[in-house]
Amino acid sequence: MSKTSNLPVSPARSRGKRRAASAAGAAMVVAALLATGVTAGQAGAATTGAATTGGGTTAGARPAVLTAPARAQLLRDADTAKAATAKALGLGAKEKLVVKDVVKDADGTVHTRYERTYDGLPVLGGDLVVHTSPRGTVKGVTKAVKATIAVPSTTAEVTPASAARAAVKRARADDARHATADGAPRKVIWAAGGKPVLAYDTVVGGVQKDGTPNRLHVITDAATGEKLYEYQGIETGSGTSQYSGTVELGTAKDGSGYTLTDADRGGHRTTDLKGAESGEGAAFTDDDDTWGTGKADDPQTAAVDAHYGAALTWDYYKNVHGRDGIAGDGKGAYSRVHYGHGYVNAFWDDSCFCMTYGDGQDDKAPLTSIDVAAHEMTHGVTSATAGLEYSGESGGLNEATSDIFAAAVEFNAKNASDPGDYLVGEKIDINGDGTPLRYMDKPSKDGGSADNWSDGVGDLDVHYSSGVANHFFYLLSEGSGAKEVGGVKYDSPTADGSKVEGIGRDKAEKIWFKALTTYFTSTTDYHAAREATLKAASDLYGADSAEYKGVNSAWAGVNVTP
Structure with a gap:
């Protein structure tokens, strides 16, 4: 599946031993799954008795640095065990797991991300993450959708050609130029909407009205021809070059x-x-x-x-x-x-x-x-990692994740010509008046972004619905009210008028990254993001920590509550 995004912005004897070890490890994982009876939505609980660093972080919960061979071995282990894992999870006979990614924590906890197929068809919204303790017991499973994956038939009533025509027509309605289907529509199971449906995924190429390549995915009900969903595979954003002075380059x-x-x-x-x-x-x-x-x-x-x-x-x-x-x-x-x-x-x-x-x-x-x-x-x-769908609230979280780590990279760079800040595209005069593209302390200052969550926020363009998470990240990092950071003045309100105390950007970054890579799925919305970041804070700092409480307060500050 194509995705595009822009800004608006050994010897034989040794090998045999490794294979045997991998098989044993796979068996252990499966046995653990059967023993614990894991169900959808169970949380990865904080590791108890773990050592903490001087800064209060639970050291074992931090991501381990994996070499490419080590990561590849973990992926092979997961692939070896995938059939038994699917059975242990209670998946149906027609369902299979496809290993996508793996993250290992410093204490040995492993988070394995899978996609799913049903009767050979990709299941969109069927992704899940299995969280396994250092001892091989399963701590929990995070699923993109809780529904049982099953459809009455995988025989479509609508022809692929009909689905393609409808998708191209939809793209042209968005003023896409040279809109044509990029190959035949693929038959899929659409599960992201909650109830699994046999569908077609048609990718429409061409050029969007602003010149960006088009990769519009149109999901069509294979029984009725009705459009179920659409999302843009090219993830977009806007800006202009800001030079960073004399720099070192890898050549x-x-x-x-x-x-x-x-x-x-x-x-x-x-x-x-x-x-x-x-x-x-x-x-x-x-x-x-x-x-x-x-x-x-x-x-x-x-x-x-x-x-x-x-x-x-x-x-x-x-x-x-x-x-x-x-x-x-x-x-x-x-x-x-x-x-x-x-x-x-x-x-x-x-x-x-x-x-x-x-x-x-x-x-x-x-x-x-x-x-x-x-x-x-x-x-x-x-x-x-999470594969957040580029539409609705998950799309806003996708865009915000890019804004959040763009700010983090900028701060981390410590470049005097472009110092870190909580402004997005501040050096690119896209508005023609020197103002930034987006503001993280009060997103609505750009004239379109949402400061806080509401029922309709998922209907906004993803660059505007991202405001909720951008605002959350600012509040979590710096807190509410007026202040100056790195020479830039900010004044961040809260939805309920409450005062939020920041926990510091370094901790906020680590919480968001852990949530993204271990607890977010393709369908995560803002309320699920709240739960995921609370789990991440609990893993890293403890459920009674100031950091955990800070996450809770910052989400309340943007109207995302239990």
Whole structure:
């Protein structure tokens, strides 16, 4: 499934021993599942008796740094055990698990994320996470949907051609240009709506009205032809380049010159599209390894900023959260600059595992600032973990996650030319008056974002419904009321007029990351996000901690209550 996002913003004997150990481990997990009788919605309880760090963090709950081979072995173990795991979970005979991701905590707790199939068909909204203790007992299972996966028949009454025509018509209604179905619709089980339904997933290509590539997924009932859901596979955002001064770049020797290829960060590379809207782009080369002039008329300048932003983001996730690359496998993505002409946006696309940047209005302001790069790469992290659907409240949480970690990367970078703040796109004069694209302390200051949760917030564009989580993160980090942080003045209200005490941004980041990677699923909404972050705070700091209470207070401050 393609996703794109932009800003608006050994010897044989040894191998045999390892295989035997893996099989034994799989059997232990299955036995534990059977013994505990795990059901949907059970929480991963805080580890008791765990050591804490000097800062109060439960050390064992922090993510472990996994090497690529270690992660790959965990994935193989899970794959070996998947059939027995499905049986132990009580899944039906037609259901199978597909291993997607694995996260291991420092104390040995493992969180394995699975997708699901039914009679060979993908189940959209069927994802789940199994939380296993260091001793191999299961602490809980988090499911995207609690309903039993079953449909009366997998024979469709609506033809694929009919579903495709309807999907293309829907895309054209959104003013998409050159809208055509990207291949035949795939038959799926749509479970994200609560009741499983046989459906078609049609992906419509072309170009959105602002020039962004189109990957519109239209979910159609295979019995009636009725549209059940739609979401955009290209996750979007807007901004222009803010140069970060003289910076160090990871480059590689190539013949007599150099290329923008960062061997220290999974081989991440930056390429030049030269105005094209497809392809990998051409390699940037330089004879003396001195890149760019700091001016937009030098094509290398945008590449410098994009390459630098990608390096900062890689380093942040590895050094702060122990994640080795976007997908956690140590492999670099790549960045493409100079997309199209006059394109005022940037986006992440799963299909190419890449970030793409436009050159802005009149091709004079490339969208390659630190926070834009971090925002786009974070869409890739979200896709590789929770897979939050890019529509409704889950879409708002997807966008907010990118804003939250964009701010975190910016603070972590400590770049004097672009210091950290709680403003989104503050260096990109997208409004023409010097104001930022979004505000985390009071999201409604942008004229469209929601400060607090309400019944209709999921009906907003995801860049506006994201305001609820952005506001929560600010309150959790800094607290409510007027204050100045890093030279920037903020004044954050609360929905109920209550006073919220911040727990500090470093702790808030860790809580959100743990919730994202271990408790969020594709269908998580704001109330489920509240429960997930409370679980994460309990894991990390304890259920009686100030941090746990802070999470509870911050959600109340944005009207997300039990």
